Amino acid sequence: MSARRKTPSTPSTPHTYTEPILNGTPTPSSTNMRNNPPRTPASALFPTRLETLLISLYPGTLLLGSIFSTLSPTTRHAPYSATLQSHPPDFAPSYFAQKRNIFNVFFVKQGWAWTTAALVLFLLTHPSLGPPMRPVLTPRRVRAVLRYLLVTLWWAGVTQWFFGAPLIDRGFLLTGGQCELIKDPGAREEMSNTREYVTAAGCKLVGGQWKGGYDISGHVFLLTLGSALLWFEILPAVSRAEGLRDGRRVVMSDGKVRTAASEAQRESHGVEGEAEEGPGLGMKVALGVMGMMWWMLLMTAAFFHTWFEKWTALVVAFTGLWAVYFLPRAVPAMRAIVGMPGV
Numbered sequence: 428m429s430a431r432r433k434t435p436s437t438p439s440t441p442h443t444y445t446e447p448i449l450n451g452t453p454t455p456s457s458t459n460m461r462n463n464p465p466r467t468p469a470s471a472l473f474p475t476r477l478e479t480l481l482i483s484l485y486p487g488t489l490l491l492g493s494i495f496s497t498l499s500p501t502t503r504h505a506p507y508s509a510t511l512q513s514h515p516p517d518f519a520p521s522y523f524a525q526k527r528n529i530f531n532v533f534f535v536k537q538g539w540a541w542t543t544a545a546l547v548l549f550l551l552t553h554p555s556l557g558p559p560m561r562p563v564l565t566p567r568r569v570r571a572v573l574r575y576l577l578v579t580l581w582w583a584g585v586t587q588w589f590f591g592a593p594l595i596d597r598g599f600l601l602t603g604g605q606c607e608l609i610k611d612p613g614a615r616e617e618m619s620n621t622r623e624y625v626t627a628a629g630c631k632l633v634g635g636q637w638k639g640g641y642d643i644s645g646h647v648f649l650l651t652l653g654s655a656l657l658w659f660e661i662l663p664a665v666s667r668a669e670g671l672r673d674g675r676r677v678v679m680s681d682g683k684v685r686t687a688a689s690e691a692q693r694e695s696h697g698v699e700g701e702a703e704e705g706p707g708l709g710m711k712v713a714l715g716v717m718g719m720m721w722w723m724l725l726m727t728a729a730f731f732h733t734w735f736e737k738w739t740a741l742v743v744a745f746t747g748l749w750a751v752y753f754l755p756r757a758v759p760a761m762r763a764i765v766g767m768p769g770v
């Protein structure tokens with residue numbers, strides 16, 4: 428497994444590993460690195476080039492959707508309602524511009540359930556994490572579940588519940604928004620539960636209009652968070668690409684910066700008989716879910732929300748992802764608990 432990985436810059440003595448120190452006293456290999464700058468970033472907190480390329484698919488998709496909506500005459504001329512955050516149903520320029528489209532109702536609106544199912548299937552079936560189809564709690568599975576739970580907390584806090592109203596709704600209220608019903612004193616009388624008018628869901632439930640504030644796109648947030656969680660977990664486990672696996676930088680407990688390969692060496696929990704075969708069922712399902720998420724992200728970018736609502740949602744999603752997938756690279760104590768995918 429990882430213990431068998433080749434480390435081309437080091438002598439191939441069995442059972443010893445002399446990974447070059449990247450920010451310590453100059454060694455012959457670190458001098459080499461000055462002459463041939465490494466392809467990985469200087470700080471453990473930043474993504475590698477390959478990771479940056481993959482991450483840039485997200486802003487790229489938002490840009491593509493926005494360009495399409497600007498260039499397409501049907502979409503450009505269709506009336507847009509800021510309150511509905513969409514084109515009114517009668518003027519929707521495409522099937523995907525309708526809120527009731529089947530992919531929205533059964534896929535995005537249940538998006539975290541799909542993300543969870545795809546990840547669980549992958550964890551249960553991929554041999555790099557444990558014996559396929561046997562519910563054995565290997566360290567890699569446990570750490571993957573811990574990371575998933577942290578990202579789930581972020582999803583839940585932003586979209587579902589944060590000691591009351593979720594963060595999206597709190598932001599909306601703080602920026603001057605309110606449930607339009609509460610302007611009507613008669614209707615307000617009937618709203619006995621305060622929760623009814625401090626959340627978008629409660630407001631819509633009593634027939635109110637959630638208006639006036641600034642609302643980040645829940646769709647962009649969920650689709651980014653879910654699909655990126657899947658590929659952050661899956662690619663380092665299945666790919667041999669340097670930038671996704673061994674080339675990632677980590678800060679060791681002595682403060683030295685090394686590559687993830689050194690940790691993989693020490694913490695190998697390889698499963699006997701780990702196969703290097705084609706994609707298994709878990710991988711195929713995850714690829715399907717990621718593909719659908721990408722498509723729905725593109726549709727959201729093309730037909731829903733304002734630019735600002737979409738871009739801030741992207742930033743909020745990546746804040747959570749960064750805390751779970753990049754911060755531990757620079758904080759050994761955190762890494763000891765949640766680990767890194769593929770290590």
Ligand SMILES: CCCCC/C=C\C/C=C\C/C=C\C/C=C\CCCC(=O)SCCNC(=O)CCNC(=O)[C@H](O)C(C)(C)COP(=O)(O)OP(=O)(O)OC[C@H]1O[C@@H](n2cnc3c(N)ncnc32)[C@H](O)[C@@H]1OP(=O)(O)O
Pocket residue numbers: 511512513523524525526527528531535536537538539540541543547550551561562563564568572579586642643644645646647648649723726727731
């Ligand atoms: C040994 C091996 C071990 C293996 C491991 C084992 C076990 C696993 C470990 C642990 C598991 C344990 C515990 C897990 C704990 C919990 C996990 C449970 C997770 C679940 O399983 S939990 C159930 C499923 N629950 C969901 O998964 C909900 C997902 N859902 C959301 O989080 C929101 O729903 C969101 C974010 C989507 C908000 O969205 P939003 O809709 O309110 O807001 P947005 O601003 O985006 O949209 C404004 C208006 O535009 C429309 N609109 C925009 N874009 C559109 C588009 N593209 N197409 C059509 N319409 C569009 C909208 O439809 C809306 O319209 P309208 O308001 O009228 O509906």
